[in-house]
Amino acid sequence: MKLNVESFNLDHRDVSAPYIRVADVKRLGExxxxxxxxxxxxxxxxxxxxxxxxxxxxxxxxxxxxNHAPNVVDFSPMGCQTGFYLMLAGEPDVPATAALVETTFRxxxxxxxxxxxxxxxxxxGAHHSLKGAQxxxxxxxxxxxxxxxxxxxxxxxxxxxGARLAPETAASENATGASGVGEGAAS
Ligand SMILES: [Zn+2]
Numbered sequence: 229m230k231l232n233v234e235s236f237n238l239d240h241r242d243v244s245a246p247y248i249r250v251a252d253v254k255r256l257g258e259x260x261x262x263x264x265x266x267x268x269x270x271x272x273x274x275x276x277x278x279x280x281x282x283x284x285x286x287x288x289x290x291x292x293x294x295n296h297a298p299n300v301v302d303f304s305p306m307g308c309q310t311g312f313y314l315m316l317a318g319e320p321d322v323p324a325t326a327a328l329v330e331t332t333f334r335x336x337x338x339x340x341x342x343x344x345x346x347x348x349x350x351x352x353g354a355h356h357s358l359k360g361a362q363x364x365x366x367x368x369x370x371x372x373x374x375x376x377x378x379x380x381x382x383x384x385x386x387x388x389x390g391a392r393l394a395p396e397t398a399a400s401e402n403a404t405g406a407s408g409v410g411e412g413a414a415s
Contacts, residue, residue: 234264240272242383245310246368248326249378253319262301263319267329268311269368276309281360283352284342286312288361291343292335297328326375333365 230237234252245268252264270276277285282305289312290303299317306312316325339358346353 235266239384242379243268243272244374244377244380244383245269245271246371246375247378248314248322248329248375250322251313261317261319263316265314265316265325266306266311267314268306269364270310272308272310277364278357278360279309280355280357281364282309284345284356284358284361285336285364287342287344287350287356288336288339289314289332292339293328293332295335296331322376326372329375330369330372333369336365337362337369 247266247268249266249268250263251266252262254262254264256262286303286305290300293300293303293314297316299320300314301317302313302315304313304315314325314329320328339362342356342358342361344350344353345356
């Protein structure tokens with residue numbers, strides 16, 4: 229049975245992290261559109277980020293990405309600590325979004341302190357690791373050329389991202405995977 233959350237219908241055993249992918253395109257009416265990206269750092273159920281590194285990546289990406297893009301709506305951690313959700317206004321394609329992520333990651337590597345890591349501006353100001361964040365970003369940047377490859381080669385759904393879904397939903401959803409720019413993800 230298809231679940232409401234798009235990624236709950238993704239077989240996490242078949243993906244090959246790191247990657248970025250369109251998880252959802254939400255049409256709000258009157259031409260307004262939001263695109264939700266997964267920015268996956270870690271292979272699901274095999275590895276995860278430490279929470280203080282997650283927290284620092286969240287702060288830095290949220291702050292630095294807005295220097296480059298006026299359409300950043302939100303950047304939030306996945307509860308499984310394997311990646312983040314990046315919400316953008318409009319429908320930026322995967323290459324443009326990957327470029328924004330890469331540029332922001334390079335800002336993170338150049339940072340000498342985590343912004344707003346204090347008790348005035350954060351709910352747990354002591355809970356940060358600049359080094360942990362930079363190590364995670366370094367590892368993800370090392371695989372930059374593979375970011376647009378979402379499904380593992382040879383995975384059952386590698387050739388057709390829709391094949392893993394129930395038959396009645398596959399036809400309308402099969403553009404949301406490795407090559408998806410969101411054409412089929414409208415909901
Ligand atoms: Zn915080």
